[in-house]
Amino acid sequence: MSAHDHANEHDHGHEHEHHHKDTFITKYIFSIDHKMIAKQYLITGLIMGIIGVAMSLLFRMQLAWPEESFKIFNVLLGDEYAPDGVMRNDIYLALVTIHGTIMVFFVLTAGLSGTFSNLLIPLQIGARDMASGFLNMISYWLFFLSSVVMICSLFVESGPASAGWTIYPPLSALPQAIPGSGTGMTLWLVSMAIFIASSLMGSLNYVVTVINLRTKGMSMTRLPLTIWAFFVTAIIGIVSFPVLLSAALLLIFDRSFGTSFFLSDIFIAGEVLHYQGGSPVLFEHLFWFLGHPEVYIVLLPALGITSEIIATNSRKPIFGYRAMIASIIAIAFLSTIVWGHHMFISGMNPFLGSVFTFTTLLIAIPSAVKAFNYITTLWKGNLQLNPAMLFSIGLVSTFITGGLTGIILGDSTLDINVHDTYFVVAHFHLVMGISALYGMFAGIYHWFPRMFGRMLNKNLGYVHFWVTAVCAYGVFFPMHFIGMAGLPRRYYTNTAFPLFDDLQNVNVIITMFALVGGAFQLVFIWNFFHSMFYGKKSEINPWRSNTLEWTAPVEHIHGNWPGALPEVHRWPYDYSKPGHVEDFVPQTVPMGPDEEKLHH
Amino acid sequence: MTSLLVLVVLVLVSVAIWQLTKIFDLTQVGGDADNSQVANDNDNNVNGYLMFAFLVFIYITTIVCVVKYGHFPLMSNSASEHGVEVDRLMWISMILIFFVQTITQALLHYFAFKYRGKKGNTALYFADNNKLEMIWSIIPAITLAGLILYGLYAWTNIMFVDEETENPMVVEIYAKQFGWEVRYAGEDNVLGKANVRYIEGINTLGVDLADPNAQDDITASELHLPKGVKVVFKIRSQDVLHSAYMPHFRAQMNCVPGMVTQFAFTPTITTAEMRNSPEMIEKVATINKIRAEKSKELAAKGEAILDPYTFDYLLLCNKICGKSHYNMQMKIVVESKEDFKKWLSEKTTLVQAIKAQEQPAEEISIEEDSTKVVVDSTLVVQVVK
Numbered sequence: 001m002s003a004h005d006h007a008n009e010h011d012h013g014h015e016h017e018h019h020h021k022d023t024f025i026t027k028y029i030f031s032i033d034h035k036m037i038a039k040q041y042l043i044t045g046l047i048m049g050i051i052g053v054a055m056s057l058l059f060r061m062q063l064a065w066p067e068e069s070f071k072i073f074n075v076l077l078g079d080e081y082a083p084d085g086v087m088r089n090d091i092y093l094a095l096v097t098i099h100g101t102i103m104v105f106f107v108l109t110a111g112l113s114g115t116f117s118n119l120l121i122p123l124q125i126g127a128r129d130m131a132s133g134f135l136n137m138i139s140y141w142l143f144f145l146s147s148v149v150m151i152c153s154l155f156v157e158s159g160p161a162s163a164g165w166t167i168y169p170p171l172s173a174l175p176q177a178i179p180g181s182g183t184g185m186t187l188w189l190v191s192m193a194i195f196i197a198s199s200l201m202g203s204l205n206y207v208v209t210v211i212n213l214r215t216k217g218m219s220m221t222r223l224p225l226t227i228w229a230f231f232v233t234a235i236i237g238i239v240s241f242p243v244l245l246s247a248a249l250l251l252i253f254d255r256s257f258g259t260s261f262f263l264s265d266i267f268i269a270g271e272v273l274h275y276q277g278g279s280p281v282l283f284e285h286l287f288w289f290l291g292h293p294e295v296y297i298v299l300l301p302a303l304g305i306t307s308e309i310i311a312t313n314s315r316k317p318i319f320g321y322r323a324m325i326a327s328i329i330a331i332a333f334l335s336t337i338v339w340g341h342h343m344f345i346s347g348m349n350p351f352l353g354s355v356f357t358f359t360t361l362l363i364a365i366p367s368a369v370k371a372f373n374y375i376t377t378l379w380k381g382n383l384q385l386n387p388a389m390l391f392s393i394g395l396v397s398t399f400i401t402g403g404l405t406g407i408i409l410g411d412s413t414l415d416i417n418v419h420d421t422y423f424v425v426a427h428f429h430l431v432m433g434i435s436a437l438y439g440m441f442a443g444i445y446h447w448f449p450r451m452f453g454r455m456l457n458k459n460l461g462y463v464h465f466w467v468t469a470v471c472a473y474g475v476f477f478p479m480h481f482i483g484m485a486g487l488p489r490r491y492y493t494n495t496a497f498p499l500f501d502d503l504q505n506v507n508v509i510i511t512m513f514a515l516v517g518g519a520f521q522l523v524f525i526w527n528f529f530h531s532m533f534y535g536k537k538s539e540i541n542p543w544r545s546n547t548l549e550w551t552a553p554v555e556h557i558h559g560n561w562p563g564a565l566p567e568v569h570r571w572p573y574d575y576s577k578p579g580h581v582e583d584f585v586p587q588t589v590p591m592g593p594d595e596e597k598l599h600h
Numbered sequence: 601m602t603s604l605l606v607l608v609v610l611v612l613v614s615v616a617i618w619q620l621t622k623i624f625d626l627t628q629v630g631g632d633a634d635n636s637q638v639a640n641d642n643d644n645n646v647n648g649y650l651m652f653a654f655l656v657f658i659y660i661t662t663i664v665c666v667v668k669y670g671h672f673p674l675m676s677n678s679a680s681e682h683g684v685e686v687d688r689l690m691w692i693s694m695i696l697i698f699f700v701q702t703i704t705q706a707l708l709h710y711f712a713f714k715y716r717g718k719k720g721n722t723a724l725y726f727a728d729n730n731k732l733e734m735i736w737s738i739i740p741a742i743t744l745a746g747l748i749l750y751g752l753y754a755w756t757n758i759m760f761v762d763e764e765t766e767n768p769m770v771v772e773i774y775a776k777q778f779g780w781e782v783r784y785a786g787e788d789n790v791l792g793k794a795n796v797r798y799i800e801g802i803n804t805l806g807v808d809l810a811d812p813n814a815q816d817d818i819t820a821s822e823l824h825l826p827k828g829v830k831v832v833f834k835i836r837s838q839d840v841l842h843s844a845y846m847p848h849f850r851a852q853m854n855c856v857p858g859m860v861t862q863f864a865f866t867p868t869i870t871t872a873e874m875r876n877s878p879e880m881i882e883k884v885a886t887i888n889k890i891r892a893e894k895s896k897e898l899a900a901k902g903e904a905i906l907d908p909y910t911f912d913y914l915l916l917c918n919k920i921c922g923k924s925h926y927n928m929q930m931k932i933v934v935e936s937k938e939d940f941k942k943w944l945s946e947k948t949t950l951v952q953a954i955k956a957q958e959q960p961a962e963e964i965s966i967e968e969d970s971t972k973v974v975v976d977s978t979l980v981v982q983v984v985k
Contacts, residue, residue, distance in 0.1 A: 171840040264858025267796035317727040347861035350759035368740040378711040380724035385647035411751040455637035481669035486847035496927035498909040576723040
């Protein structure tokens with residue numbers, strides 16, 4: 001329990017005077033204030049994001065112009081991995097692996113959930129801070145440590161992990177199979193183990209905070225959908241991350257102590273290894289038991305953020321609030337029983353394939369409900385097309401485009417032929433990569449004033465959105481077609497197969513879009529850091545929003561509200577409600593005597 | 601050259617950023633220049649129209665992709681019996697997806713355009729409608745139920761092979777970094793036992809030479825299949841995970857060390873027939889045009905030119921397996937039953953091949969070393985067994 005806990009009962013203004021003065025270290029580094037921790041998560045996540053995206057641009061260049069010499073390869077990868085500027089095939093696989101790892105875990109899990117859960121949970125439920133500020137601080141610093149270890153793994157002599165982000169053994173277990181499975185893989189596993197610890201501490205904190213620290217009147221059905229999404233995400237994390245930890249530990253045993261959990265009957269580099277009785281399929285089960293819920297750990301917070309932003313900027317209640325909550329819960333539940341759709345052709349019993357096809361396609365129903373509810377929310381709204389709103393609409397668009405192809409991949413019969421091709425790459429990048437990234441951008445544009453007390457430049461925001469939107473489609477839409485032509489993913493080059501020669505120009509187009517899209521992220525980075533110091537000072541409630549975070553002062557203080565905690569009298573979506581002068585009614589406004597008691 | 605290209609792209613990008621920012625700044629003129637960084641009517645207007653333009657962009661991208669790249673090689677011209685069913689399901693799903701995508705994107709972007717905000721406008725307070733929500737839960741549920749049933753029906757037909765009644769030809773596919781080998785079961789249609797622990801010399805598949813079923817097994821480095829005969833592949837891997845991907849046959853199965861996986865299909869089109877199909881002739885011509893152009897460039901640089909492409913069925917590795925994953929392939933030849941029999945009969949069995957290799961060594965050892973003879977003869981005895 002935190003030092004702030006007692007503040008929940010007492011008048012905070014009184015408590016504030018007792019507060020000892022913050023030093024630089026306790027304020028900016030080892031802070032236990034959720035708002036500062038959120039900012040730390042965000043900036044670490046952004047830095048990791050820049051690294052992850054830059055890697056993808058490098059291997060996209062290799063795919064468009066295979067084995068051509070680029071000075072930049074030589075500069076960034078060095079003489080060993082890019083002699084004469086030509087990217088070597090093992091570093092290609094390493095880049096693909098680390099790009100996936102960084103984007104999925106470090107950017108879209110920690111960077112997204114870590115930032116917005118930390119920032120918004122206490123502020124939107126009316127709490128002084130997280131249930132345990134100390135645990136929260138440890139959680140961030142473990143995340144930071146795991147990032148550092150992951151980055152260090154790029155510089156070891158035998159090269160970084162290169163078995164794909166799914167690190168299937170035996171490839172990931174045997175340095176004889178690929179050099180990256182030596183020290184690089186060890187550091188990868190260490191980094192992930194630390195990451196999982198961090199994630200669990202964060203998730204436990206979020207769940208406890210939402211359950212226990214809601215302010216007076218904030219019933220579960222008055223929570224903003226952001227909180228619902230963060231809450232359910234944290235629960236999925238608690239359920240599934242430990243399974244990945246166990247998989248990682250068993251893999252460490254196999255690698256270092258000679259056990260045979262995942263390895264059996266292997267002949268490599270001219271000799272038979274002693275392993276017997278293990279099965280790589282077991283690892284696949286353990287991995288995807290996290291791996292699939294992970295998709296929703298990444299996506300649900302983005303959807304929560306979008307729900308909030310679309311409602312606020314449409315000046316309309318979110319359509320079907322309860323259906324939205326129900327679909328979040330349904331998606332979360334289903335997400336834990338569909339992992340086998342990654343393994344239709346792994347050699348598991350085909351009957352299991354049938355079961356997983358059934359559960360997988362069920363997810364389409366709550367997803368469809370969400371998409372239609374977003375569209376209906378826009379209908380007859382008074383849309384304020386702020387950059388955050390554009391990114392939210394963009395999210396709905398990519399969520400639909402990417403989600404629809406899931407009908408093909410989730411169907412075991414069709415998966416046989418498009419499994420592990422670029423069709424899959426296109427699908428998951430749109431539905432979880434780009435969508436979650438849009439959610440993150442939307443969140444940043446919307447809550448930047450809440451984090452830094454200043455506004456982001458909207459025109460730069462518009463440029464950022466439109467170029468990103470065009471490039472995202474330009475990159476991932478054509479990818480479906482090269483996938484349907486049978487081109488496998490994770491190929492260093494397609495030149496070994498004349499069969500695919502007619503797809504080479506598509507690869508060039510994709511890379512062009514990727515380079516332009518990647519370059520334009522610099523607009524955002526510049527806007528972000530420039531506005532942090534020189535942006536226009538924000539008003540207390542710039543988007544005229546209903547939720548509690550906009551009632552707290554712009555300048556950050558410990559305990560969030562100077563006086564008593566705000567009291568909640570209504571749900572958060574009373575926008576353009578008839579009978580009110582303004583087109584928004586904050587949650588703190590008491591119900592009028594004859595006000596229709598919609599949603600409590 | 602390429603670094604120049606990159607430089608040009610970078611310069612263009614920065615010019616574009618500058619210009620776009622300017623355009624957005626200019627749209628502010630005439631509006632209330634409030635500098636609040638919150639969208640005003642002008643912003644709503646500009647971005648509303650851009651939303652509409654983006655819808656057009658999505659449609660154009662779709663049409664261009666379908667026209668240019670949409671020959672859908674994996675949705676037509678299947679070379680296996682079950683592939684026809686897979687293709688049909690793929691078409692149904694694709695048309696459905698296309699339909700839903702077109703409508704929902706239109707609604708989303710059109711609403712974003714149509715209801716762009718204006719000062720003085722009021723949004724409709726519309727929080728709930730059970731009927732509507734029921735409709736869009738039930739319609740997807742019914743559609744998906746149809747797809748699931750069709751999919752499961754096809755899946756069951758493809759994956760469950762009754763080897764006793766159907767009596768398919770048994771062929772082993774063997775994967776290792778970075779190549780493929782195959783083993784035919786021979787007369788008895790039963791593969792001899794195998795384990796990586798038996799790997800020695802030319803017995804690269806680790807066949808247990810003492811197993812009676814192994815005596816007529818034949819190994820090959822090219823996969824030949826008879827047209828119209830059901831083949832069940834028993835798939836093994838020697839080192840890491842691989843995936844045996846045969847896209848023209850709509851077939852794929854992972855190769856898992858320590859485990860035998862399987863996949864079965866009936867090839868229906870011979871290599872020669874496929875080469876002569878109009879679609880394939882067109883595709884090969886396109887590819888050869890590209891290769892000829894590339895060859896010209898290479899010749900100008902004084903490098904070796906590319907061979908012209910002729911169509912062949914291929915077995916590809918489709919699970920990341922190491923450095924040369926991108927070049928792990930084997931040719932598949934589908935031919936008439938007679939041609940296949942002829943091809944197979946010209947092969948020697950693995951046991952014979954090993955014997956032939958050991959024969960000369962044995963003769964020498966008889967003369968030179970008496971102890972060696974003992975060792976060799978036990979081996980021979982083992983082999984004969």
